[in-house]
Amino acid sequence: MQRARRDQRTGSGLVAALLLLIAGAASAQDALPVRNCTWCHGSSAQGFMFAPRLAGQRTAYIERELASFAAHARDNPLSQKYMWGAVARLDPATAQGLAVYFSSLAPEAAADGQSGLAATGKAIYDNGVAVDNVAACIACHGPNGEGVRDIPRLGGLSYVYLKRRLEQWNQGYHQSAKPMPLVAKSLSANEVEALASYLSFVQFVDVGR
Amino acid sequence: MRLPRAKTVSRAALFVLLCGAGAQAQGGKPGALPDKEFQAKFAYCRTCHGVNAQGFRGSFPMPRLAGQQPEYLKNQLTAFIERRRVNPVMGNVAHVLSPAMVEALTKAFHNLDPEPLGGAPKELVDAGKKIFEEGDPAVDLPPCASCHGPEAKGNDQIPRLAGQLNDYIIRKITNWDKERGQDVAKPDASSVMEPITHKLTPDQLAAVAAYVSTLR
Numbered sequence: 001m002q003r004a005r006r007d008q009r010t011g012s013g014l015v016a017a018l019l020l021l022i023a024g025a026a027s028a029q030d031a032l033p034v035r036n037c038t039w040c041h042g043s044s045a046q047g048f049m050f051a052p053r054l055a056g057q058r059t060a061y062i063e064r065e066l067a068s069f070a071a072h073a074r075d076n077p078l079s080q081k082y083m084w085g086a087v088a089r090l091d092p093a094t095a096q097g098l099a100v101y102f103s104s105l106a107p108e109a110a111a112d113g114q115s116g117l118a119a120t121g122k123a124i125y126d127n128g129v130a131v132d133n134v135a136a137c138i139a140c141h142g143p144n145g146e147g148v149r150d151i152p153r154l155g156g157l158s159y160v161y162l163k164r165r166l167e168q169w170n171q172g173y174h175q176s177a178k179p180m181p182l183v184a185k186s187l188s189a190n191e192v193e194a195l196a197s198y199l200s201f202v203q204f205v206d207v208g209r
Numbered sequence: 210m211r212l213p214r215a216k217t218v219s220r221a222a223l224f225v226l227l228c229g230a231g232a233q234a235q236g237g238k239p240g241a242l243p244d245k246e247f248q249a250k251f252a253y254c255r256t257c258h259g260v261n262a263q264g265f266r267g268s269f270p271m272p273r274l275a276g277q278q279p280e281y282l283k284n285q286l287t288a289f290i291e292r293r294r295v296n297p298v299m300g301n302v303a304h305v306l307s308p309a310m311v312e313a314l315t316k317a318f319h320n321l322d323p324e325p326l327g328g329a330p331k332e333l334v335d336a337g338k339k340i341f342e343e344g345d346p347a348v349d350l351p352p353c354a355s356c357h358g359p360e361a362k363g364n365d366q367i368p369r370l371a372g373q374l375n376d377y378i379i380r381k382i383t384n385w386d387k388e389r390g391q392d393v394a395k396p397d398a399s400s401v402m403e404p405i406t407h408k409l410t411p412d413q414l415a416a417v418a419a420y421v422s423t424l425r
Contacts, residue, residue, distance in 0.1 A: 126297070127297070127301050128298065128302070130301045130302045130303075130304060133250060135256040135257055136257075136301075138268065138298065139257050139268060139269060139271060140257070140265075141267070141268060142267075146268075147268075148266075149266075151268070179255075179256040179257075179260070182256055
């Protein structure tokens with residue numbers, strides 16, 4: 001009799017613990033304001049128009065960029081208009097949670113560049129153009145545009161976004177993102193077209209987050 | 210009648226003086242290298258090698274050039290061009306450098322003295338110092354200090370190791386046979402290092418790389 005009661009107690013305790021676990025997991029996900037991001041970045045975070053893909057982006061890079069919006073260091077017009085407000089009340093723990101969440105999603109290549117320019121873009125990406133002081137992107141961003149630590153993944157980002165980002169460095173925005181302002185300055189308009197086109201077609205290579 | 214003549218002489222003197230000043234303004238670089246061109250190239254190198262040439266960790270560790278021996282840098286740049294040293298990026302970079310540019314760049318890098326980049330495991334430093342200073346007599350591993358100098362500053366074609374990125378050193382030593390001395394018909398200074406790269410165990414290499422990376 002006593003034993004049965006004890007079993008019953010243990011059983012209900014187990015159920016309660018399980019319920020707590022499930023509730024805990026659910027609330028952790030609910031607590032992340034993912035939908036605030038996906039309004040613009042796409043419901044599966046694959047990017048939409050000028051809002052870049054976040055899926056598969058590097059955790060440390062997302063965290064750093066969120067901080068740079070908060071510090072108003074990333075200051076191009078759309079960042080000012082949308083991202084400054086979006087991160088204004090974002091606490092570090094939530095920022096980290098979002099970075100971990102988005103970096104865990106499998107990215108798809110935007111493939112929206114001009115395919116005819118891809119070979120030229122790859123040549124610039126892999127080798128640079130030494131005579132014009134164009135550095136080889138591969139040295140920092142890796143053989144498949146996968147990035148490393150807080151150096152962003154570029155492979156498969158949209159042509160529209162990549163082109164705009166390189167142009168904005170030349171227009172004087174986000175100059176703290178060294179050495180990219182200098183790199184952007186060395187690129188001709190045609191080289192920007194080619195690089196952004198090439199990268200938009202690069203397929204996801206999983207090298208961890 | 211004497212006045213115009215004196216004027217001509219002083220004009221000539223002024224001309225000579227101005228030319229002299231012009232040459233001085235170029236920092237004594239040979240081959241009339243425009244300063245703007247030099248500054249652009251110098252900044253380009255530091256895109257990858259770090260703002261102060263202290264080295265930078267991108268997808269690959271890119272070596273510190275600050276304080277490096279000019280003769281070593283010259284030899285390596287030539288080795289990239291002649292494919293004695295294999296590196297896809299640096300082959301292209303080196304190919305377009307004029308002798309005057311190489312001269313100016315190597316001098317400029319030698320004169321930089323930033324803090325070491327750091328990042329090596331500290332617990333290996335003591336063991337590394339011992340290997341650097343004493344070698345490993347049991348296997349005839351010479352002390353690194355005997356060629357690279359007691360402060361790891363290098364000399365002539367022997368590179369400075371002080372402040373070098375530990376992960377860069379580990380990669381280079383590990384891949385020595387595949388990257389250095391690739392033209393059998395034209396053996397170079399890399400052959401001196403080759404047997405030593407084979408003697409260093411991975412643990413010894415990690416330790417000595419950690420040690421020299423902390424030196425300034």
